[in-house]
Amino acid sequence: MLGARGGWRALRRCPSSIFSSSSSSSSSSSSSLPREQRVPAARLRVRQALGAREAAGEVQVQGWVRSVRSQKEVLFLHINDGSSLESLQVVADPSMDSRDLTFGSAVEVRGKLVKSPHKMQNVELKAESIRVVGPCDALSFPLKAKERHPLEYVRQFPHLRCRSNALGALLRIRSEATAAIHSFFQDNGYVHIHTPIITSNDCEGAGELFQIETSNETQESAEKNHFFNVPAFLTVSGQLHLEVMAGAFTHVFTFGPTFRAENSQSRRHLAEFYMVEAELSFTESLQDITQVMEDLFKTATSAVFSRCPRDVELFHKYVAPAQKWGCDLQREHEKYLVQHCGEVPVFVINYPYDLKPFYMRDNEDGPQRTVAAVDLLVPGIGELCGGSLREERLPFLESRLQRLGLSDAYQWYLDLRKFGSVPHGGFGMGFERYLQYILGVDNIKDVIPFPRFPHSCLL
């Protein structure tokens, strides 16, 4: 494998098929060359075209038709390719119209970018040719031209809703938010860790778990002979695994899927959702933790708002409802607190010892009275982040695990306190709730590409 180090520099194409060397020329001609010869034209994405000035050369734009308006003298199209909320206006001769040129169809337009007479746009594309690449039967297509479909409506079509304005904007924002969160941690010296999805930890007390078996195992054989030799579950949090890494790197984070098998149909729960989690070593104060939460929130949100202003505006103008709350009893406390503080985000700290998991640090303000836990509550959502200092003191942790009957299962976790233990803490932020909050989206199912919840696993 020594060759590997230099090998990548020499990456090269092997043009012949190993299975059909005798016919390599015919087979490669059908797949490796354009299917028709065309004059090369600069291929622009809609976002690039919209930001361009009038240009002399021919350009080519590909995308989906968002509107067709055929007038006597002129044909207007709007083309969208998902690179921005805005579509590009195409101006064409009415002779270029065709039966296939409908809302939703895929087209390739060639022409010249010219200055637009309209105030709303710098340029428009004066078409020289329009090719319908993929038609769209407007009658059976569930999205309709010029309609602002409610989020509940498009939710029925998980394979098509990304083509609506709202979900398109949402997914661009989600992508930018993902990048901004990665950058925040990277810029602050955190090491990114892929914490495992499948885990043998089953007793963190974070709600019901999904269990995993190979698809051909029967219940009987599964109990005797699991694929992993032990029962295995989908992770509810990467925290314990991040704590392992915080013992080597001091600053670590993860950003991945987590799971709950709770039978909840609420507007803020999913069976599969994303969590951003961070762990910091040599940290003795909850304020170190809340400071990172606050910095993360502000940095990521500023980045999203400045990188996708039009997409964010769509939500703030047309989607965000008047303030609304869930109605379960516990949430009333959270609601009261946030209202009491004037409808701003609020950190709540130092929770009762017995309510919290074994790994939280005893505040020693009385016999097992409170732990150094913190939740961040935000208006309209409730809990957005949860964190704590972790119990780094071996005797405290040993006696707590012993009382819970978990000492054997967590020998490895106790080891972390035996070999160079340090005060540390961390937190998790629900990524979908974060998006709900900054955009004012009522239902969590509308801020994730493919929502999974009780009775539903579409696609």
Add this chain to the structure above:
Amino acid sequence: MLGARGGWRALRRCPSSIFSSSSSSSSSSSSSLPREQRVPAARLRVRQALGAREAAGEVQVQGWVRSVRSQKEVLFLHINDGSSLESLQVVADPSMDSRDLTFGSAVEVRGKLVKSPHKMQNVELKAESIRVVGPCDALSFPLKAKERHPLEYVRQFPHLRCRSNALGALLRIRSEATAAIHSFFQDNGYVHIHTPIITSNDCEGAGELFQIETSNETQESAEKNHFFNVPAFLTVSGQLHLEVMAGAFTHVFTFGPTFRAENSQSRRHLAEFYMVEAELSFTESLQDITQVMEDLFKTATSAVFSRCPRDVELFHKYVAPAQKWGCDLQREHEKYLVQHCGEVPVFVINYPYDLKPFYMRDNEDGPQRTVAAVDLLVPGIGELCGGSLREERLPFLESRLQRLGLSDAYQWYLDLRKFGSVPHGGFGMGFERYLQYILGVDNIKDVIPFPRFPHSCLL
């Protein structure tokens, strides 16, 4: 929820505990203030200290002891905090030595950065105080000072191996590679999509699947009444879901965990591994796909090599073995090809129709003869990437799904070809194999933080 938009600017701390407002001062003093008053000193990470010049003020460095050398006149320590492969040399008065100051212990050192007389380092830390934060029992700690433990050895200790030089370097590289891959796609206008982990697709033919149940379901009840109403599985690929998104955004990618329930103990298979997948619309040639593979590989690898030169060097010098191959029969073909081409990466294209999944595009070079598929084979690893043009033509796809008896299950997939279908294609790259290849790591279990494979799901 309208307040949400302004609310984040006003993020503020609520200092009192809701559960113990009467004792808020005592509880907050134990968690929110440092446990002892100290003079403030600039806190530096080891990487920052190593890059600094001699400085007048007092600094504080925290980390784990990598070596202790006590001489008559002087005490030498090396401190590592995971921010770099290199440790910081600390020079102290022998009176500061203590029984707890051992290999592996966690320490906090205060002192001044002074010019080092040694050639290997710019500066060293002249200690004014050394505090052992967490001792480490050197006898029971499985890592030993000054030993280069084999990867096989440290693999037995998944909760401690990140503190070895090799795994520390690996995880820093993995983090940088993750960031570089995200940047590559972001810089090229791709939208990042979180494709789902739990899916109801079970018939892509990519090997055995893991099935999911809630942990309290019995086999009998599970068959009648699944959590999701339908059988649910762990994803083997995000491709089909990416294709949904490629119908709205033209350029999309995902980077997440995928799963195989195969009973393989090979050095290049895991039950849980990471895939980078991309999908491109308006693409009619395999060369468009192979170009992206090649650009991704080169851009990410250049970034990793330039950002972590010392970490990469450790692997190339001490870890990468002489070239070695698996021994199963099919892999012999791959091996032959790569050798035949001179030990460089090779693209193999146009595979037989019947060997490949239903979504690959018919090359029409004969009746169902070959499809526009491509694999990238690299020396020492074999298949690193796999991709194809996807069948975008409704009649071709319909008849193939019908022959396979899959038409009902994939109505949604056929819909994508009914409503503005476009020629498109994409590929996936195994992230762990990528790391194996660029670093010359023989066993895939050593390039992922917590490996999952048959009979093993530790932690």
